[in-house]
Amino acid sequence: MSTYQVVPMIYNSKEQIDSIIILEQQCKQLDSIHLKADLDHISKQDGDHALLCYCEGKLVGLLSWYPSDGVTGNINAIVHPHHRRKGVFHSLLGRAVEDMKPQGITRISYRVPQSLPSGLLTAQSLGAVHDRSEYSMQLMNMSFPAIEQVELTLSMAKPQDFEFMVSCSAQAFGDSEKWTRNYFTQTNEPSRVTYIAWRDELPVGLVRINSINETTAFIHNFCILPAYQGQKLGRQVLTLLVELLLKQKNTDIRLSVITENEHALNLYRSVGFEVNSEYQYFIGSL
Template identity: 60%
Template sequence: MIHHQVIPMKYDNVAQINDIAGLEQQCKQLDSACLKADLEHLTKEDGDHGLLCYHNGQLVGLLSWYPSEGTTGSINAVVHPQYRRQGVLRSLLERAREDVRPLGIHRLSYRVPQSHPAGMAAVQAFGAAYDRSEHAMKLQNDASAKQSQTVFSSGLDLTAAEPEDLEFMIACSSAAFGDPEDWTRDYFRHTDEPSRPTYVIRKENEPVGLIRVNVINDSTGFIHNFCILPARQGEKLGRAALTLMVHRLLEQGYTDIRLSVVTENERALSLYRSVGFDVTTEYKYFIGPI
């Protein structure tokens, strides 16, 4: 067991940001797994919370977290390969638990790359159970968005959500994803922030779906909560709406456009690929108690 110091990260601390970038680069060189520090989430004033573990002045571990779905804390961690199995992750997690308990968070969700069995063993040792697997996808070919003349003549449009759209958003999301409306209402309340705009998908002015974008930074946007009313599915509205959203993001200068999809959802995976997205990494998610 090494002696280490755990401190909170400051989003605008240049030295800490450089240390994190260096740790991520060292992991890439020494480890075949795709461990990402998600630095873009940590360098926003209202972004993820970061905890740093130093040993003799060297950053050897990072844990970031953010509240998700009200009572869940989403965890991402990176530990230097030469300092694993030495209590680094456990020390970071103990401090994270202290930070999240006062917020009413009573369970933790861990994200682990498919190619990282040591990480999966670690979270299972913390009492977490497998929840789901997701493909991380990134826009690799924007040809379909740039050649979207048919989309603009289809009567489909995206409009920024207004307060009066909330009930439709709740009903649509609940119906599409199978979540209770009370839970969905609480989710939208917790994720109502300027950096996460919501768009209502309209067909000839009638609302038929919704799509949201988590703006990570000036060049990166993460598409999520994309759904079409079950009664309107099968009308090829999904591909048109996603193409339109991608086209709009490209026009706004976003060069890094991402999304994720549950691995079992072959229909959605096919749709995203048809618009130009490719799988970059597969992640497994585990959920456990505080």
């Protein structure tokens, strides 16, 4: 009977990073799908939490997680196909739960690739309920059409812009201002930058960038105040932002979008983004 050992990852351990890369490759070869360990997020100081599971000295499983709003632990995991249904994921999850409880986490969000039926079944077996489906998108066309008339400017958010950020995001996404304020506070990290969109010296929207590494940027929290929606301002903001990120030498620009949001999908495609994968999200109690 195999013996499994769960240990925390050391973010700058070359040996562990190399083992994770090998595990990703093995899963891709055996599953014919690319399970991502989110190495960029877990291999940097103050990055996502990560746990590793070993069997006879070989890495067979990984679970990473990060808190997003003070109460939700967002989980991503990969397990070697030959070691599934042997308790690897449950061992990793049990250890992660122990680490989450002292931080006030009360619920878990599981991210599962649409093309991995076993992952979907596992989430459901844990009592988690389906929350949403998202496409992961990547900028593929670097020569997108220029904006005919630019009405907006982008500037990095200042401390005095915080209340606008809370109000704009809450109105655009339908969340409470209390939840939104807590979310922005919890995700106030050096790797994240918020840009405010201005028109006629008035703030009309915002967008945030999470710099994963020196060449990879993830766009999120992109929104326009409802009073200004329908005026094609979103495309201007996105185009200005992509131009800025390219000037900053970002070669890998990503974002995600709810699969049912056709308007946003068409907007992102018009600027050169293409879908590269789909994920299902499930919510469960701790």
